[in-house]
Amino acid sequence: MQLQKLLSLIRQAVDRYNMIAEGDKIAVGVSGGKDSLTLLYALKKLSQFYPKHFTVCAICVDLGYDNTDFTGIDEFCRNLDVPLTLISTQIGKIVMEERKESNPCSLCAKLRKGALVDEAVRLGCTRIAYAHHKDDFVETMLMSMIFQGKFYAFPPVTLFEDKNLRVIRPLMLVEESQVKGFVKRQEFPVLKSPCPIDGTTKRAYAKELVAQLQREHPGTKERLFHAITEGKIEDWALPGV
Template sequence: MKVQKLLSLIRQSCERYEMIEEGDKIAVGVSGGKDSLTLLYGLKELSRFYSKHFTVTAICVDLGYANTDFTGIEAYCEKLGVELTIIHTQIGKIVMEERKEHNPCSLCAKLRKGALVDEAVRQGCNVIAYAHHKDDFVETMLMSMIYQGQFYAFPPVTWFEDKGIRVIRPLMYVEEGQVRGFIRRQEIRILKSPCPVDGTTRRAYVKDLLMKLDRETPGAKERMFHAIVTGNIYDWVDPKITDTRKN
């Protein structure tokens, strides 16, 4: 995927769901993986010409796994001209050793989110950008249906009223395959996940399932995504219909 295509898709999602407002200071949660580095690049480039002025900073939550090398992330942020903050934690040890969680992803995500939000607030950011792409939306919906019996996917925009933080997901129109293509084209060095259960989780299972469904029934993923964005999910706000922030 070329830069122009990436920026076009990010701009479309931002405008459709009014993700960005004048004067926003956006903290991008950067893990060092392909998705977050693509989002960081896209938002930084978008900030150069978007109709509303905003700034971008990067925050990386170090889970505390040994031998995690952040030099690639540091060099990448320096190249983009984006300030990077690395928060050193012991989340990995808490989840995997102390708590010995059978399904560790939920607790890990909760602790990472807490660390990210606290640092974003400390820096005066009012927006956090997560790098969830189109495939993530569909996978989350399938996981919700399979494991919880609900039709649900995280919304494009969420508000943490107590923290004064807005969470946005600007990659929602970008497919995972397009992200991979962008990373290859730009020759961006990514950080392999240090998580010991990476690739063996429920999400990994559902990812494989979605790939199989889309391969056997071409267009299935796109139709499922369409069902999500038109499905009137209870905490999705459609700014073209109503704005619950004013209620």
């Protein structure tokens, strides 16, 4: 995928759900994976011509796993002229060793979000951008239906009233395959996930389920995404002002 196509899809999502306001300072949650690096790169490029002026910074939460090298991420941000804040934590040890959670993903996500939100507030940010793409939306919806018995997916915009902060998801119209192609073309310094259960989670199961449905019934993923965007899910009506 070319940069022009990526920016077009992101701008469609931003405009449709009013994700960016004049003067915003947007913190991109950077894990070092392909999705967050793509979002950071694209938002920086978008900031150079978008009608509403906004700035971008990067926040990376170090989970505390051994041998995680953020050198490539630091260089990537410097080349983009984007300030990077690296938060050192022991979240990995807490979740996997001390708590030994049966569902570690939920607690890990909660702790990471807390660290990210607190740092974004400290930096004076008005938005946090998460790199959830179209596939993530569909997989989350399936996981919610299968494991929780409800129809739910990430809202395009989430409001934290007590923090005066909004979470936005500008990659929501971009497919994972498009992200992979873009990252390969750009040769981004993708950081391999240090998580010891990566690839064996409920999300990995949902991803394979979507792939199977897509193989057997072409167009399934697009129809599921349409059901999400048109399904009148609670919280989706929130304006992104």
